[in-house]
Amino acid sequence: MTSSQPVLRIRDVCKSYRRGPVLRGVSLDLLPGQLVGIVGENGAGKSTLLRILMGDLAPDAGVVECHGVVGSCPQDAVLNGAYSVEQHLRFFQEAYGLDSLDRAFELLEQLNCTGCRGERLEVLSGGTRQKLNLVLALMHDPRVLLLDEPYQGFDWETYLRFWDLAGTLRDRGCAVLVVSHLAYDAARLDTLYRLDAGVLSEMDRAGTGGVSV
Template identity: 50%
Template sequence: METTTAPTETVGGSKTLVRGNALEKTYGSRLPLGRSTPVLTGADIEVHAGEIVGIVGENGSGKSTLMKILVGVLNHDAGTVERHGTVGWCPQEPLLYDRLTVSETFRLFGAGYDMTREEIDAAKQRLADELDFEQYLDYRVDQLSGGNRQKVNLSVALMHDPDVLMLDEPYTGFDWETYLRFWDMAQDLANDGTAVVMISHLIEERSRLDRVFEVRDGLVHDVTDEETESELRSDPEGGT
């Protein structure tokens, strides 16, 4: 098992920002005589600068497992992961602290990103305006609706201008207007060279994605130009 910072490489003129090679992951049973479950059995994936990538697959296929490994929050059993540049991660379940206000949440995550106070305030105002939650900056997280929680969850993944943005169904709970605004933001980020990688479950989104990878039978298949028969819905409980 190995994770490294990748040297700058180009594929077709675009930098390779994330690469996973021969990734393997097996979940063991918590029961003494239970069966282990192999999820990834040699998965390969590359992500390039300036592209919007979708990861699809059946429930339990390993989509979230793959993303967590690429982000670096989950260890893999075998294979290598290479990353070049900074990473922002927006998990399906918001990793926010209920007792903090939205402004305090920005200060907490900004400090973790080693941002200055001025940089934090500028990012907070920009994202609150773009995603329309400026009126909730002084609210505690536990006072927010599900949709506004998700806006903050997405914002703290974006606030440090990452080179790679990893998103696990980032628009859960968004209204239609915010959903469309999200896709405008994703396209703007890609135009500026950011790689946007998301677990996607809506067939209608295929036209918005530059490349589509399907996680199937422990491997990652490039199905950009294919029609998949998978149920393109993520496990609502997180799954794998």
């Protein structure tokens, strides 16, 4: 269920590098309990926009306002192959200041990953590492979740579990932003945007089972 007040508000965000403009006045409201997708080609400005939303990069112009705790699931996860899944969870437990790992274990179960808690990451598949990446982004129960290419390495069953989890998060009032070069099952999204040459525009999802660019 959505509220009329945005939890993430982006207004006229611009960013340029030496090669020229990357973002050209991007504006977007993300509401609690809303599932939004942004698709775009490589070089369209997706990574730059995500870095700005996560606070890793300052825009040249424009405003980003976030009201609530943010969770981010980057495409290139900060994971160490020498450590186990549970060791990663405990590191992030300390970083987030959590009293327990109950929420993390619940998420592992939802993603069918409980059997790998004691396994080192170096022996796990890319899909399993991506599951952990997602759990680390969610274990502190954020109000806003930013996902960069979240389907990477997922098999079909995990892909379906991902969408089930996304729906559960939406029902809990979490605002979810999925950024990818493609968006399968576009009908699952509340709103779908396309980022093209730094310009963000809403897409018509009618009759689309999947969108690629």
